[in-house]
Amino acid sequence: MTEYIKTKWHILAVLIAVASLSIALYGCHYIPFGEGGNKDGVSSIIGVSQANMREEWRVALINELREETDKYEDIRIVTTDATGNASKQIQDIDNLIGFGIDLLIISPCDEKIMGDKIKEVHDSGIPVIVMDRAVEGFDYTLYIGPDNEVIGQQAGNYIVNLLGEKGGDVVVLSGNPTSVQGTERLSGFKSAVENVKNINIHEVYLGTESKDAAYDMTITAKRIVKDADVVFTYSDSMALGVCDALRFMGLDKKVMTVDCDGFKGVDEGLDLVSQGRLKATVSCPIGGKEAIDYALSILNNESGVPKQVILRSNIIDSTNVEENLSRINAETADDGRKIKVGYSQVGQESNWRLANTKSIEESAKEFNIDLHMEIADQSQEKQFEAIRSFINEGVDVIVVSPVVETGWDEVLREAKAAGIPVIMSDRNVVVENREENLTTTYIGADFVEEGRRAMRWIRDNVSKTKDTLRIMEIMGNVGASPTEERDQGFREILLENPGYEISYSDYGDFTFEGGRKVVREYLENNEWDIDIIFSQNDDMALGAIEELKEHGIKPDVDVKIISVDATTEAFEAMVRGELSCAVECNPVIGPQLMKAIRDLCSGKQMPFRIITDEKVYDQAVADEYIRKRLY
Numbered sequence: 001m002t003e004y005i006k007t008k009w010h011i012l013a014v015l016i017a018v019a020s021l022s023i024a025l026y027g028c029h030y031i032p033f034g035e036g037g038n039k040d041g042v043s044s045i046i047g048v049s050q051a052n053m054r055e056e057w058r059v060a061l062i063n064e065l066r067e068e069t070d071k072y073e074d075i076r077i078v079t080t081d082a083t084g085n086a087s088k089q090i091q092d093i094d095n096l097i098g099f100g101i102d103l104l105i106i107s108p109c110d111e112k113i114m115g116d117k118i119k120e121v122h123d124s125g126i127p128v129i130v131m132d133r134a135v136e137g138f139d140y141t142l143y144i145g146p147d148n149e150v151i152g153q154q155a156g157n158y159i160v161n162l163l164g165e166k167g168g169d170v171v172v173l174s175g176n177p178t179s180v181q182g183t184e185r186l187s188g189f190k191s192a193v194e195n196v197k198n199i200n201i202h203e204v205y206l207g208t209e210s211k212d213a214a215y216d217m218t219i220t221a222k223r224i225v226k227d228a229d230v231v232f233t234y235s236d237s238m239a240l241g242v243c244d245a246l247r248f249m250g251l252d253k254k255v256m257t258v259d260c261d262g263f264k265g266v267d268e269g270l271d272l273v274s275q276g277r278l279k280a281t282v283s284c285p286i287g288g289k290e291a292i293d294y295a296l297s298i299l300n301n302e303s304g305v306p307k308q309v310i311l312r313s314n315i316i317d318s319t320n321v322e323e324n325l326s327r328i329n330a331e332t333a334d335d336g337r338k339i340k341v342g343y344s345q346v347g348q349e350s351n352w353r354l355a356n357t358k359s360i361e362e363s364a365k366e367f368n369i370d371l372h373m374e375i376a377d378q379s380q381e382k383q384f385e386a387i388r389s390f391i392n393e394g395v396d397v398i399v400v401s402p403v404v405e406t407g408w409d410e411v412l413r414e415a416k417a418a419g420i421p422v423i424m425s426d427r428n429v430v431v432e433n434r435e436e437n438l439t440t441t442y443i444g445a446d447f448v449e450e451g452r453r454a455m456r457w458i459r460d461n462v463s464k465t466k467d468t469l470r471i472m473e474i475m476g477n478v479g480a481s482p483t484e485e486r487d488q489g490f491r492e493i494l495l496e497n498p499g500y501e502i503s504y505s506d507y508g509d510f511t512f513e514g515g516r517k518v519v520r521e522y523l524e525n526n527e528w529d530i531d532i533i534f535s536q537n538d539d540m541a542l543g544a545i546e547e548l549k550e551h552g553i554k555p556d557v558d559v560k561i562i563s564v565d566a567t568t569e570a571f572e573a574m575v576r577g578e579l580s581c582a583v584e585c586n587p588v589i590g591p592q593l594m595k596a597i598r599d600l601c602s603g604k605q606m607p608f609r610i611i612t613d614e615k616v617y618d619q620a621v622a623d624e625y626i627r628k629r630l631y
C-alpha cells in the first residue's frame, strides 16, 4: 500500500465522513476503524454496495471481504445493503461516494438499471469492481463472478456419472424463480441431464431458498422423494434442509443429495460432505478474496489487472473434500523466486501475434520469469513437440496458444502426469472431459463477444439500403478458437436481426495474403455484390482492401469493412477512410499472464477464465485514439 498514500487532509476528511455517515445512514454497515477508533495510517477506503443481505452467499461475500481487508492495517471497507431495491442501491452508492471511497465493489440488484450508475462512478475516476452479475458495456474496471451455467452442468454431469448406465430418479428442488444465479444453475443442470437415457427428472418448486422451506417441502414431497436416488438442489442452505428432512424420514442412507455452493463453515456444503451427509457439492469461490486482491492491484496501479475473472468451480465429494479444505485454509504467499515457463506460441501470422509475443517477452522480465518460447509456425505437431520438450526440461509452468481447439487431450495428460500445470493463453482448447482439469486457466479475449460486437456495430451503423444486406465473412484458420467463436457470436446477433445474410465465407488464415485471396477468388467468379465484409482479423481486412482497390471497388464507400484486432495498421486504415470499424482484441496480455503464473505458483486457486479489456473503434474516433495505440 506504500505507493498509494493519501494526504493527511484526505484521511482526515474521510474519517470525519465515516463518523457522520455511521450516525446518519440507515442500513449502512459501518466497519469501524481499528481498535479503539485509531484512525492513523488509513490509505484506502473500499465501499461495498451489496444488492441484499437475504441471500446466503451475499452474507458470505461480505464476511469474506471483511476477513480479507482485516489482513491490511491501512485498508477499510464500508458496506451497504440495498435490500433488493435498485433506487436504494443508487442512493447507497451516492452516500459511499460522499463518504470518500477510493474504490467501489458492487453486486448489482439489477444489472440493467445499475449499469448507468456504475458507468457514472467509473467515469468519475473511481475504480469499480462488479461482482456476480455482469453489466453490459465496458464502463467498469473489473468483473468477478462465477459461471453459474457451468456450475449447474458440473452437478448434472456428476449425477449422470454417479447413476451410471442404470440411471435413476432425480428430484430437482428449485428455490426462488427470480434468483438469476439459481435459474442459471438449473438451466446448466438440465442441459447436462436432460435427454440422458434412464434418468427421470422430478421437479419440485419451493418459491424461496431457505433451509426451512427445503426441509418442509422434502417432507411434503415424501411420496416422490422416497423413490428417488438423488435430490439435487442448487444452494447449501436448501441442501441442509433436504439432508435434515431425509434424516428425519429415515431416508438419508437411501437417497443421496447433491448441491452447489460448497461454502466452508459448520453445516455448509463442504462440512456436509465431510460428515458424509451430502454426496457432493459443486463449490464456487465467493470471490471476496479475489476482489480484495485485485482491488489492491488497482489501487496500486499495478499491471496485470484483467477485465473479467470467471471464478473456478469444483466438484467436491468424499474423495477430495479434505484436500479442498486444506487448500482453502492455507495462506498463500509469493516467495519471489524465478519461475521457469515453457511457452508454445502458435506462429507469426499477423501483426497482432507479433505484438502478443512482444508483450509476453517483456512482461516475463518484469515478473521475474525465465521464459522459454517456441514458435510453432501454425503446426500442431510442432506444438506437441514443444510441450514434450518443456516436460522433459521440467519447467514449472507450460503456456500454450494453440493453433486449433481440439486434439490436445493426450499431450495435456502427459503434462498433468508430470505435475506441470498448463495455462491456455490467447486461445483455448476443447477437451473431451472437462472434469479431468487438464488446463488450469484461460487468459485472453472473449472471442464470442468480439463477434457479437462486430455484428452489433453493423446493425447500428450500416444503413439499410435494401431489404437484405449481403455479408462476406473472411475467417481465420480452420478449427481455431477465434475462428469458431467470432463466427458464433457474429451469427448470434445476425439471427436476431432480419435483413442480413452471410452470402459468402472462406478462410484467410489470419494473414494479409489470405484476406486478399478470399476477395480475389470471389471476384474471379462473381460481379461484386457484397455490402459488408466481416473480417476476423485486421491483416485479412487490409489484404482484402488492397484487392478491392485494385478492382476499382472503394472500401468503406462501396462496401463496409469491419475487422477484429484494432492494431495501429487498422487505425491508419480507418483514418484513411478505408476500414469502417475495428473490434478490439487485445494482444497485450503478458502482464495478466505473468501475474496468473506467479499466483498459480504461490498456491492460489486459478479462475476458469481471465478476460482482457477490449473496446470497439470506428472512423468517428480513430483519429483521437490512434496516438494512444500500444500495438
Ligand code: AHR
Pocket: 349, 350, 351, 352, 353, 426, 427, 482, 510, 536, 537, 538, 539, 564, 565, 585
Ligand atoms: O488468437 C487471436 C487471433 O490470432 C488474432 O485475432 C489474429 O490476428 C491472430 O493471428
